[in-house]
Amino acid sequence: MNTDDFISELAKESKAVKPLLPAVARTALWIGFSLAYFIGLILVLGVRADVMVKFHEGIFVAEILLAGSVGILAAYVACCACLPDMNQQDELRFTPFVLFSILVVLLAVAHVNAETDPMGSLFLQCLTKGYDCTWHILLFSLIPGVILFFMMWRAAAVHAYWAGSMAVLAVTSFGYVAMRFLEANDVVAHILIWHYFPMLFMALLGMLIGKRILRW
Amino acid sequence: MAKTKESSLFPFEDIMRQAQAGDQSAYASLLKEVSLILKGYLTKRVNSRDDVEDIIQEILLSIHNARHTYDTSRPFLPWMFAIAQFRLVDFLRRHYRQGEREMVDFESIEDHLADDVTEEGDATELANKALALLPPRQRHILHLLHVEGYTAKETGEKLGMSTSAVKVAAHRAYKLVREKFKGDVL
Numbered sequence: 001m002n003t004d005d006f007i008s009e010l011a012k013e014s015k016a017v018k019p020l021l022p023a024v025a026r027t028a029l030w031i032g033f034s035l036a037y038f039i040g041l042i043l044v045l046g047v048r049a050d051v052m053v054k055f056h057e058g059i060f061v062a063e064i065l066l067a068g069s070v071g072i073l074a075a076y077v078a079c080c081a082c083l084p085d086m087n088q089q090d091e092l093r094f095t096p097f098v099l100f101s102i103l104v105v106l107l108a109v110a111h112v113n114a115e116t117d118p119m120g121s122l123f124l125q126c127l128t129k130g131y132d133c134t135w136h137i138l139l140f141s142l143i144p145g146v147i148l149f150f151m152m153w154r155a156a157a158v159h160a161y162w163a164g165s166m167a168v169l170a171v172t173s174f175g176y177v178a179m180r181f182l183e184a185n186d187v188v189a190h191i192l193i194w195h196y197f198p199m200l201f202m203a204l205l206g207m208l209i210g211k212r213i214l215r216w
Numbered sequence: 217m218a219k220t221k222e223s224s225l226f227p228f229e230d231i232m233r234q235a236q237a238g239d240q241s242a243y244a245s246l247l248k249e250v251s252l253i254l255k256g257y258l259t260k261r262v263n264s265r266d267d268v269e270d271i272i273q274e275i276l277l278s279i280h281n282a283r284h285t286y287d288t289s290r291p292f293l294p295w296m297f298a299i300a301q302f303r304l305v306d307f308l309r310r311h312y313r314q315g316e317r318e319m320v321d322f323e324s325i326e327d328h329l330a331d332d333v334t335e336e337g338d339a340t341e342l343a344n345k346a347l348a349l350l351p352p353r354q355r356h357i358l359h360l361l362h363v364e365g366y367t368a369k370e371t372g373e374k375l376g377m378s379t380s381a382v383k384v385a386a387h388r389a390y391k392l393v394r395e396k397f398k399g400d401v402l
Contacts (some may be wrong), residue, residue, distance in 0.1 A: 001273075002269070003251050003269060003272055003273060003276070006273050007248055007251065007276065008242055008244065010247060010276060010280050011241070012240065013239045014238070014240055014280065014283075016236065016237050016238030017236050017238075017283055017284040018284065019284050019285075019286070019287070020284055020287075021286035022287060036343055074276045074308065082286075083285050083295075083314075084285060084295055084298040084299045085290070085294045085295040085297070085298040087287070087290075088290050088291070088295075120369065126318070154280035155285050156278075156281065156299075157280075158299065158302040216282070
């Protein structure tokens with residue numbers, strides 16, 4: 001079929017389409033749902049007993065704010081990355097990882113200050129069976145993750161790898177924040193080994209998930 | 217240059233807004249303008265005219281399927297070129313999937329394909345031996361292309377295959393023939 005005939009066929013079958021909501025609106029919708037979900041989860045499972053004390057610790061508050069910001073920014077970048085032109089905001093692509101790096105540096109400094117043998121305690125943490133936390137972060141993130149991927153699948157991702165990676169980073173960041181309100185384990189080495197590194201690994205896996213689910 | 221200026225005057229954003237609202241004639245004029253731009257863009261990047269037409273149609277179909285993702289408050293061309301580049305990379309990846317960029321110099325054995333089988337000649341015998349190793353369909357394709365002189369498109373029409381499928385099959389056949397031909401010569 002020649003191109004002119006092909007164009008005529010496409011024009012004949014075209015109907016009015018409902019444009020996608022802007023990326024900001026879609027992000028806000030998803031964050032609204034996720035907040036309600038995670039708050040409900042925390043209330044059902046029981047918030048940690050010392051949470052009010054923890055709010056007086058600057059590092060805890062900074063950690064929660066940074067992790068939450070990573071989640072929000074990663075969700076926005078995911079909603080942009082599922083559009084062909086990335087919402088013409090390509091400059092935002094790496095910003096979630098910049099915030100994530102700041103968070104890891106903050107925790108690393110806290111860890112070095114708290115431990116006499118920082119590397120030794122990190123190694124010991126690897127030997128503990130702290131993967132329960134990793135599983136919990138993953139499980140908590142499933143439902144919001146499915147919803148976010150569904151929202152992205154309805155778009156047309158040209159950057160499927162990046163969209164998938166950002167989506168997983170967003171959901172696991174919120175999952176992590178929920179864990180910090182549930183689990184009263186503040187050992188920084190534990191948080192680094194069993195929370196943050198798995199989040200990074202899952203974000204990498206998110207690239208493969210994005211490539212598989214978001215193709216069109 | 218003139219075409220670029222004319223393209224820059226075409227109100228893509230307004231026409232796309234009308235197309236999203238269901239205006240079929242606006243949509244057709246938009247796709248026509250897009251196809252002209254894509255032709256210039258792809259001709260510089262893809263050698264074969266048939267392939268350029270195939271890719272243009274793939275891109276137009278992708279634009280059709282993704283038209284709900286275009287935000288009319290933003291410029292149209294970056295959105296369109298993002299899709300175009302995506303499909304072009306897809307096409308090139310499919311085309312060179314096995315990393316076989318070099319085409320065998322088939323001219324080195326082409327002359328022997330049509331030789332009389334009774335004529336003695338090492339090269340003819342080698343070429344025919346190599347061809348005999350090919351699956352019947354690939355052998356037939358090479359025969360149509362290089363002995364009977366059909367184009368890839370005509371060969372595809374004769375065999376009920378797409379032009380791309382003919383080219384891929386021929387390319388695989390060249391590789392096999394080259395390996396056999398080189399092995400025997402060495």
